[in-house]
Amino acid sequence: MGEGDNKINENRCLLELLGNRQSLFENILENVNTGIIISKEGIIEWTNSAFNKITGYKYEELIGKDFKKFFLNEDDEKIEKDIFKNLLCNNAWMDGKWSKRKNGEVYLAATKFLAMEDKESESISGLILIDDITSEEYYEDKIETLTFIDPITGSYNKKYILKRLDMELTNAKKNNSSLAAIYIDLDDFHKINNHLGYTIGDKVLKLISKKLDNSVDNKGIVSRFGNDEFLILIPNYDEDENTRIIEDITSNFSTPLIINGYEIHVSMCIGVSTFPSDGTDTESLVRKSNIANKKAKSLGKNNIEFYSQIRTEDEKEEFILENYLRHALIRKEIFLHYQPIINSQTNKLVGVEALLRWKHPMLGMIPPNKFIPISENNGLINPIGEWVLYEACAQNKKWQDDGYEPIFISVNVSVKQLECDDFIDTISKVLDETGLSPRYLELEITENVSGYDTTNGISTLKKLKDMGVGLSIDDFGRGYSSLSQLKKLSVSKIKIDKSFIDDIGNNLDNDILVSSIITMANSLKLKVVAEGVENYRQLGFLKKKNCDMFQGYLFSKPLPPEELVKFMDFY
Numbered sequence: 001m002g003e004g005d006n007k008i009n010e011n012r013c014l015l016e017l018l019g020n021r022q023s024l025f026e027n028i029l030e031n032v033n034t035g036i037i038i039s040k041e042g043i044i045e046w047t048n049s050a051f052n053k054i055t056g057y058k059y060e061e062l063i064g065k066d067f068k069k070f071f072l073n074e075d076d077e078k079i080e081k082d083i084f085k086n087l088l089c090n091n092a093w094m095d096g097k098w099s100k101r102k103n104g105e106v107y108l109a110a111t112k113f114l115a116m117e118d119k120e121s122e123s124i125s126g127l128i129l130i131d132d133i134t135s136e137e138y139y140e141d142k143i144e145t146l147t148f149i150d151p152i153t154g155s156y157n158k159k160y161i162l163k164r165l166d167m168e169l170t171n172a173k174k175n176n177s178s179l180a181a182i183y184i185d186l187d188d189f190h191k192i193n194n195h196l197g198y199t200i201g202d203k204v205l206k207l208i209s210k211k212l213d214n215s216v217d218n219k220g221i222v223s224r225f226g227n228d229e230f231l232i233l234i235p236n237y238d239e240d241e242n243t244r245i246i247e248d249i250t251s252n253f254s255t256p257l258i259i260n261g262y263e264i265h266v267s268m269c270i271g272v273s274t275f276p277s278d279g280t281d282t283e284s285l286v287r288k289s290n291i292a293n294k295k296a297k298s299l300g301k302n303n304i305e306f307y308s309q310i311r312t313e314d315e316k317e318e319f320i321l322e323n324y325l326r327h328a329l330i331r332k333e334i335f336l337h338y339q340p341i342i343n344s345q346t347n348k349l350v351g352v353e354a355l356l357r358w359k360h361p362m363l364g365m366i367p368p369n370k371f372i373p374i375s376e377n378n379g380l381i382n383p384i385g386e387w388v389l390y391e392a393c394a395q396n397k398k399w400q401d402d403g404y405e406p407i408f409i410s411v412n413v414s415v416k417q418l419e420c421d422d423f424i425d426t427i428s429k430v431l432d433e434t435g436l437s438p439r440y441l442e443l444e445i446t447e448n449v450s451g452y453d454t455t456n457g458i459s460t461l462k463k464l465k466d467m468g469v470g471l472s473i474d475d476f477g478r479g480y481s482s483l484s485q486l487k488k489l490s491v492s493k494i495k496i497d498k499s500f501i502d503d504i505g506n507n508l509d510n511d512i513l514v515s516s517i518i519t520m521a522n523s524l525k526l527k528v529v530a531e532g533v534e535n536y537r538q539l540g541f542l543k544k545k546n547c548d549m550f551q552g553y554l555f556s557k558p559l560p561p562e563e564l565v566k567f568m569d570f571y
Helices: 003-020 022-030 049-055 076-088 136-147 158-175 189-196 198-216 239-252 282-298 313-328 368-378 381-401 423-434 455-467 483-488 498-502 508-523 536-544 561-570
Strands: 035-040 043-047 093-100 106-115 126-132 179-186 221-224 229-234 257-259 262-264 268-275 304-306 334-343 349-360 364-366 408-413 441-445 470-476 493-496 527-531 549-551
Touching: 035 049, 049 126, 158 179, 158 221, 158 229, 158 282, 179 239, 179 282, 189 198, 189 262, 198 221, 198 229, 198 239, 198 257, 198 262, 229 239, 239 268, 268 282, 282 304, 282 368, 313 349, 313 368, 334 381, 334 561, 349 368, 349 381, 349 549, 349 561, 364 368, 368 381, 381 408, 381 423, 381 441, 381 561, 408 470, 423 455, 455 470, 470 527, 493 508, 498 508, 498 527, 508 527, 508 536
Parallel strands: 268 304, 349 408, 408 441, 441 470, 470 493, 493 527, 527 549
Antiparallel strands: 035 043, 035 126, 093 106, 106 126, 179 229, 179 268, 221 229, 257 262, 334 349, 334 549, 349 364
16 A cells, blocks of 8 residues: 555545544634635535634635635636645645635635545545735745746746855855856747747746756756846856866757657857956856857857957957947937949939948947947847938938939848847838838848748748838858849849959959859849949949949948938939
């Protein structure tokens, strides 16, 4: 006979005692502070005075009622299954349940159910014990606990880990010991939510958290630090032990997760900072582990970086620029210049490209190739990109309202912007608020579109095309192997990269390549813009090959709006 059978027999004995000495036991049960219900198949047959006092109901108001009805927002079938499952596993059912008194007041009931029947019986008759645990002390403890727990994963949250890191730093300084902060960022986690839904995404996060706990064992504390980010604290840091933990983490995710029948491959980038070498306070340790993580992500998926190994002047400069960039939009330090695009047949102005510029009050002009990658890495590309779209469209509409011939305005967008769920809504909002027709807006994709060749990506680009917005590929020639692929992506124009235009007339292979690009693009009915046209040798070659449009210093450098107006008057 198992332990479960013993428990149920004990409960049956209690029933027999109650039956044989009913008067004695009723007297005892009447004088305890715990609320007691005797039920048969869920229907109340008897209650003691303590339960009547807790609930505010009279004895006769309770008899014949279903005891589950006193729990708030609970499903009867769910409670029954929960109780019966626990009984089969040889445990009395215990839980905290929110309940309501007769006067409508809500209280928290610590509830315990003791079975009175054999476990083979599916009835839920038994003895039910109720304690009111709605005390101020309990609430404070419960609230404190809840504020430190992530509701999805069950791990500690950001608030807790920062508080714990403060405490462990104090101990480390006192004991002359070390500690490590391990920053983990999941690769492309948003794709799981987008393609499989947030329910699956939450299950993935929960399982990842569990695997991280197993990897860390008792050597550290795992917390969910952000949406798809985890921060692990390793007190009493030991280099060999830390290496072992990181190796365990990577090996634990070498095989796919199986969730709801889906095989999900998870990869992550890891950044590590340590006390005292990388920082002596919580803020600096977390920040530097994050910097190491971003460095790891910049190298691709499944990378690990230690902050101590990447402290270079370049990264120091990048860190400084990142902090300044966060305020550049608010402080109106960024602005647009516009470079003309000329039609090869008519020699008329047909469009302009909006180019972002940043002038810092102390550092002066910051090159776009320095600050744009930073904005893409830290998420600032979205608010900055939306500002650029609005500013460019508003300016183009103003030129039209001032009586100038309508031209298209070309705005660079990154794949990270296109991947935002509300990008189509953003474009619609910008066009509505500025009054610019979509036919005069063109979006230039600034990254390798082959990486955007997904069902959702193609759908987004098609919606933009259906809206009437033009799509073009910037810097064409850097790794695109198939022009036909661009047709599938709704692209109607390509811009040949400046590096190819530079060598026209000096490199026969380069001349053949540019000629082939233009010929193939024309056959696919794609327009071609040559970027970086700076001399008449290049212009003559491109005209001869029927390139559609030109852009470059031969015609004009990028200009502020007031100077571009003078150019428009001339052209």
